[in-house]
Amino acid sequence: MAGSIALRHTAELTVQPRATTEPGIVRWLLISVALAFLVLFLFVPLIAVFVQALHKGLYAYLDALHQPDALAAIRLTLLTAAIAVPLNLIFGVAAAWAITKFEFVGKSLLITLIDVPFAVSPVISGLIFVLLFGLQGWLGPWLDNHDIKIIFAVPGIILATIFVTFPFVARELIPLMQEQGTEEEQAALVLGASGWQTFFRITLPNIKWGLLYGVILCNARAMGEFGAVSVVSGHIRGQTNTMPLYVEILYNEYSFAAAFAIASLLALLALVTLAAKSIVEWKAQQQLLADERSAMKESL
Amino acid sequence: MSIEVQNIKKTFGHFTALQNVSFQVPTGELVALLGPSGSGKTTLLRIIAGLEGADQGRVLFHGEDATHRNVGERRVGFVFQHYALFRHMTVFENVAFGLRVRPRRSRPAESEIRKTVHDLLSLVQLEQLADRYPSQLSGGQRQRVALARALAVRPQVLLLDEPFGALDAKVRKELRAWLRRLHDELHVTSVFVTHDQDEALEVADCVVVMNQGQIEQIGTPNEVFHHPATEFVMHFLGDVNTFHGRVDAGIVQFGSLELPFPEDRQQIAGDARVFIRPYDVTIDTKTNGLPSMEAKVVRVHSAGPLVRVDLLTSANQRLTSEISQERFATMNLQQESRVYVRPRHIRVFAGNSQR
Numbered sequence: 001m002a003g004s005i006a007l008r009h010t011a012e013l014t015v016q017p018r019a020t021t022e023p024g025i026v027r028w029l030l031i032s033v034a035l036a037f038l039v040l041f042l043f044v045p046l047i048a049v050f051v052q053a054l055h056k057g058l059y060a061y062l063d064a065l066h067q068p069d070a071l072a073a074i075r076l077t078l079l080t081a082a083i084a085v086p087l088n089l090i091f092g093v094a095a096a097w098a099i100t101k102f103e104f105v106g107k108s109l110l111i112t113l114i115d116v117p118f119a120v121s122p123v124i125s126g127l128i129f130v131l132l133f134g135l136q137g138w139l140g141p142w143l144d145n146h147d148i149k150i151i152f153a154v155p156g157i158i159l160a161t162i163f164v165t166f167p168f169v170a171r172e173l174i175p176l177m178q179e180q181g182t183e184e185e186q187a188a189l190v191l192g193a194s195g196w197q198t199f200f201r202i203t204l205p206n207i208k209w210g211l212l213y214g215v216i217l218c219n220a221r222a223m224g225e226f227g228a229v230s231v232v233s234g235h236i237r238g239q240t241n242t243m244p245l246y247v248e249i250l251y252n253e254y255s256f257a258a259a260f261a262i263a264s265l266l267a268l269l270a271l272v273t274l275a276a277k278s279i280v281e282w283k284a285q286q287q288l289l290a291d292e293r294s295a296m297k298e299s300l
Numbered sequence: 301m302s303i304e305v306q307n308i309k310k311t312f313g314h315f316t317a318l319q320n321v322s323f324q325v326p327t328g329e330l331v332a333l334l335g336p337s338g339s340g341k342t343t344l345l346r347i348i349a350g351l352e353g354a355d356q357g358r359v360l361f362h363g364e365d366a367t368h369r370n371v372g373e374r375r376v377g378f379v380f381q382h383y384a385l386f387r388h389m390t391v392f393e394n395v396a397f398g399l400r401v402r403p404r405r406s407r408p409a410e411s412e413i414r415k416t417v418h419d420l421l422s423l424v425q426l427e428q429l430a431d432r433y434p435s436q437l438s439g440g441q442r443q444r445v446a447l448a449r450a451l452a453v454r455p456q457v458l459l460l461d462e463p464f465g466a467l468d469a470k471v472r473k474e475l476r477a478w479l480r481r482l483h484d485e486l487h488v489t490s491v492f493v494t495h496d497q498d499e500a501l502e503v504a505d506c507v508v509v510m511n512q513g514q515i516e517q518i519g520t521p522n523e524v525f526h527h528p529a530t531e532f533v534m535h536f537l538g539d540v541n542t543f544h545g546r547v548d549a550g551i552v553q554f555g556s557l558e559l560p561f562p563e564d565r566q567q568i569a570g571d572a573r574v575f576i577r578p579y580d581v582t583i584d585t586k587t588n589g590l591p592s593m594e595a596k597v598v599r600v601h602s603a604g605p606l607v608r609v610d611l612l613t614s615a616n617q618r619l620t621s622e623i624s625q626e627r628f629a630t631m632n633l634q635q636e637s638r639v640y641v642r643p644r645h646i647r648v649f650a651g652n653s654q655r
Contacts, residue, residue: 183380183382183384184384184385184386184387186351186371186378186380186384187378187380187384187385187386187449188386188397188401189351189371189372190349190350190351190371190372190376190377190378190450191372191397191398191401191449191450191452191453192372192375192398192401192402192453193372193397193398193401194372194401197401201397201401202386205388206387206388290387290433290435
């Protein structure tokens with residue numbers, strides 16, 4: 001009898017956690033499946049990119065990046081991002097501001113429209129621009145008459161990139177600004193601040209981490225976009241090839257080392273983006289915690 | 301500076317928030333807008349501030365029409381229910397904000413801003429917390445920062461939306477008395493919104509009782525409490541026993557009682573509602589000749605300054621009485637005790653003219 005009592009006692013101690021967790025073996029199995037998947041599909045390819053890029057030596061790697069066409073692709077990608085990201089920053093903030101701080105007719109339609117670039121395939125997005133601005137498109141003849149080239153030229157690439165990356169900033173800001181409400185802005189207005197002062201001194205500081213997060217994602221996509229850009233670019237070497245397009249061309253020509261060299265740059269960009277994203281997320285988390293603490297204090 | 305509100309009307313979709321509301325706040329007074337939630341009191345306050353536009357009617361400051369002045373031009377101080385402190389700024393910068401956003405021409409020098417802010421912070425007794433952020437403050441401290449921030453722009457009018465709504469009972473009482481003292485010191489014309497009748501009666505010079513977008517009564521705390529103009533005011537300003545009865549020829553009859561109509565009004569006959577405050581219900585263990593109702597004790601709550609006795613009359617009507625501890629000690633009341641109940645003061649609303 002004494003034995004069974006002791007047994008029950010220890011059972012009580014261990015049963016409690018066991019009720020809510022799986023047996024050890026299942027846990028380890030799940031963890032290793034997840035890890036194996038990660039290694040196989042994320043880590044190995046990442047290593048492979050760098051190994052392939054460098055397998056002919058560092059000299060060949062640098063040489064591949066120094067080719068005029070490669071430099072042109074890098075330059076075009078940077079130019080595209082440098083135009084698309086700031087514009088989407090402004091559009092995104094304006095859209096989020098309008099949606100969260102004002103009541104107007106057609107608001108829900110606007111919210112839906114912002115999601116369109118996410119909803120449609122990037123190839124379709126590119127095709128829309130070809131249909132609009134291409135020679136056979138609606139505006140094509142007029143543009144041709146005025147000697148303006150959009151499709152198969154840099155403006156088309158920038159337009160397509162802006163379209164595809166539009167939702168990032170707005171999507172990031174809308175829930176954040178909705179949660180923050182409009183009371184602080186109202187307080188600023190009562191105190192005599194102008195609309196711009198209210199925006200720059202109150203709204204912007206409150207959304208800065210969310211905004212930065214959206215910009216980082218927007219930038220990553222702007223530099224990495226393939227589908228939409230591929231349709232409108234025309235793949236003219238040294239002129240309308242962005243980095244992702246150039247990688248494909250090199251690959252199709254069996255210049256694997258060069259293809260992977262360019263790809264390694266994109267991979268590096270991804271890593272930097274991830275790091276920046278984690279830092280920003282951490283910072284935003286800190287702010288959120290501070291807000292929550294204050295909310296808790298309020299309820300006390 | 302005086303405030304005058306004339307025939308304000310406001311609807312939100314199909315909901316009428318305010319219908320034809322008019323009242324005046326004389327210079328230097330502290331006025332409470334008192335009403336249940338949904339009575340339109342906050343909307344009215346926001347219309348006075350210019351944060352909301354009225355569909356009809358005018359708002360006058362010092363006799364001048366301010367209806368079309370925008371919120372920044374009205375020079376009002378507004379304290380939000382949840383304070384709306386700028387979360388990324390220190391207490392000091394929060395208070396300084398209204399001065400810093402002024403156009404360069406009228407902006408005070410930095411040294412002057414520092415002085416003003418420090419004076420205000422010492423006024424609200426928060427000088428030592430100037431470098432803290434709002435998230436590091438307690439609710440009561442935040443409330444005082446919000447007040448200092450609103451006062452920094454030297455407002456002609458101070459508007460407070462449920463100033464103590466988010467605070468616990470004890471802090472609430474302290475801040476209430478403190479706000480009254482502050483008002484006596486500054487004498488800035490103030491309007492505050494509250495749903496708590498004790499708060500309104502204790503703090504305000506004048507109480508505007510609102511219900512369903514309309515004003516029920518305007519008066520001093522004494523007037524609205526002792527002479528409620530409508531049944532709503534009677535109900536809203538404290539516990540009350542309600543009886544249904546009849547009036548005829550200057551006599552009101554309810555339960556088993558017949559009493560002279562206490563106020564000399566027109567000789568109306570018909571249905572009447574009779575209201576008796578619990579502290580106006582006296583209890584005796586023996587009948588003493590005066591008109592009274594027989595009742596039995598249902599429950600006694602003696603923990604408190606007054607003893608509350610729940611009763612059931614012989615006509616099966618519930619009522620509550622509040623008697624002093626001394627009186628209670630002399631009576632030896634038990635559950636089921638037979639007692640005689642007599643109203644000391646009644647209030648009658650007859651006919652349908654009174655809401």
